Amino acid sequence: MTDLMAIGDLSRKTGVKVPTIRYYEGIGLLPPPPRSEGNRRLYGAKAVDRLRFIRHARELGFEVEAIRELLDLAEQPQRSCAKVDALAREHLRSITSRIERLTALKVEVESMIKACAKGRIAKCRIIDTLSHHEHCLHAEH
Amino acid sequence: MTDLMAIGDLSRKTGVKVPTIRYYEGIGLLPPPPRSEGNRRLYGAKAVDRLRFIRHARELGFEVEAIRELLDLAEQPQRSCAKVDALAREHLRSITSRIERLTALKVEVESMIKACAKGRIAKCRIIDTLSHHEHCLHAEH
DNA sequence: GTACAATCTCTAGCGACTAGAGGAGCAAGA
DNA sequence: TCTTGCTCCTCTAGTCGCTAGAGATTGTAC
Secondary structure (H helix, E strand, C coil), X not given: CCCCECHHHHHHHXXXXXXXXXHHHHCCCCCCCCECCCCCECECHHHHHHHHHHHHHHHCCCCHHHHHHHHHHHCCCCCXXXXXXXXXXXXXXXXXXXXXXXXXXXXXXXXXXXHCCCCEHXXXXXXXXXXXXXXXXXXXX | CXXXXXXXXXXXXXXXXXXXXXXXXXCCCCCCCCECCCCCECECHHHHXXXXXXXXXXXXXXXXXXXXXXXXXXXXXXXXXXXXXXXXXXXXXXXXXXXXXXXXXHHHHHHHHHHCCCCEHHHCHHHHHHHCHHHCCCCCC
């Protein structure tokens, strides 16, 4: 029943690298597992689930602190999921604002590149734009 | 003519914080300036230009290593600006790919939030989605 | 003279890992 | 049984671009 696996197997099962698993244990995202006689970590099915949850949340861009809260909430099935919803919405806001900021940068960098006439650096519009902020499309950055 | 200023004045003129200026000197983006008798840094007009260039490039998201190259190129007016153009295009590619990645995340997180019925955590679709990657719209993350 | 502001150097911290050193354990083949 | 080679262990330090703080010195205004 209790078929325990080594850290390498857990790594292969979840796609999370071995040092990262140990790191997660160090920061308290994963509980310290039991050890073998030879002091090796032994993981069961629960660890697989928890680590997959962590990995997926990280892939979706959640920060470790948010994941810590989500894991905590996931263990209290009776509670309202309002907090979960709030965490997800907060994360969505952060993604959206990063996209907005990057899009503004993109426009600026594109216009800089378009202005480049491929001549000498002395007349390079890219260097010029970098030197003089006032040449920018938008001043707010 | 040679009206030199202290680091605080340079900071105010460029909008770059004092510790950041010292940091830039430490990593070689700014040359070590001359010092006063009391060992304080003294900056001239060239430092203002160079620091403004750095600041602007950072605001546009260029990495320090790229800025180092750009500064280097800016000092060789006779050279072709092909390299400058390449650096800017590379940066644009990185911005674009970050936007794409974030947009994919946004879609995923949005759909997760929409599925939430605001009930108990036991039935929370957000927790559920995080637990089971296969519930995702796209599997490639 | 005496506050107080500005500057100096140095070290450590952020987030989320990643890389490497140096050593021990373990399974399979000769 | 021995050896080879893989996996695992702990610990430290590095990544990037700063930022924060300690503790000392210098400059300035009253």
